[in-house]
Amino acid sequence: GCQMSSDSIEVKFNKTLLRNDKIMVQGFNMTGVVESLSLMTCTGASPYANQSVCACSGWNFVKCTEKGAWPCAQGRDTYWYCEEGPGWKPPMSVIDDSRRMLESDGNLQWVPEYNPFETAWVPTQVLPSTTGNSITIDLKQLNTTGGVFAVRYAWATHSTDTCCDENPDVRAGYLPCNPAACPLMAASALIPANPFFAVLNLKSGKCECLAPQVCDE
Numbered sequence: 001g002c003q004m005s006s007d008s009i010e011v012k013f014n015k016t017l018l019r020n021d022k023i024m025v026q027g028f029n030m031t032g033v034v035e036s037l038s039l040m041t042c043t044g045a046s047p048y049a050n051q052s053v054c055a056c057s058g059w060n061f062v063k064c065t066e067k068g069a070w071p072c073a074q075g076r077d078t079y080w081y082c083e084e085g086p087g088w089k090p091p092m093s094v095i096d097d098s099r100r101m102l103e104s105d106g107n108l109q110w111v112p113e114y115n116p117f118e119t120a121w122v123p124t125q126v127l128p129s130t131t132g133n134s135i136t137i138d139l140k141q142l143n144t145t146g147g148v149f150a151v152r153y154a155w156a157t158h159s160t161d162t163c164c165d166e167n168p169d170v171r172a173g174y175l176p177c178n179p180a181a182c183p184l185m186a187a188s189a190l191i192p193a194n195p196f197f198a199v200l201n202l203k204s205g206k207c208e209c210l211a212p213q214v215c216d217e
Helices: 092-103 116-120
Strands: 002-004 008-012 023-025 039-043 058-063 078-084 121-123 125-128 134-138 148-153 184-186 196-200 207-209
Touching: 002 196, 008 148, 023 125, 023 134, 058 092, 116 121
Parallel strands: none
Antiparallel strands: 002 008, 008 134, 023 184, 039 121, 039 148, 058 078, 125 134, 148 196, 196 207
């Protein structure tokens, strides 16, 4: 489970499953004052962010027949929508038409436009806790005036999400990602922490996880 305070979020891991082990934070690359890994926080700082956007755990897109054609915005040929979570979804007829276009010879080299909702999520510094079964997400370097809506770890919702090496061959899929590349590990067993995605209750500051995850520790 987790609990948010004014400048941090404490994330607790199940003591029984840890079996007296402790959570450790492995070394990670830093980009400025925040870490470049997949511990991400969704805040209201982005113009594309709100409670609904941050609750989306998986995005997809449709290719429109031409730029500006419904449901795409003017000048765009890609419409991004929340496939796993709240929000409006295109009718299946639109999704099927898009799939057929993408499978045709004329669209094999087509690349979808950038997903603007990616800007809702920002990498966030994570610190080990003295309790042994928790970590602290440091919010002090973030703009949280618009609210903090969700957190996720090793849970890819966009194409740029990864804990893997920044080697271009790894990013291109020519080399494998190193095992246990993400920073959270059981200190003795050296078992990686499971991915998680949790929405924050704005009243209580507690996590609400996606089933079958449980956030009641």
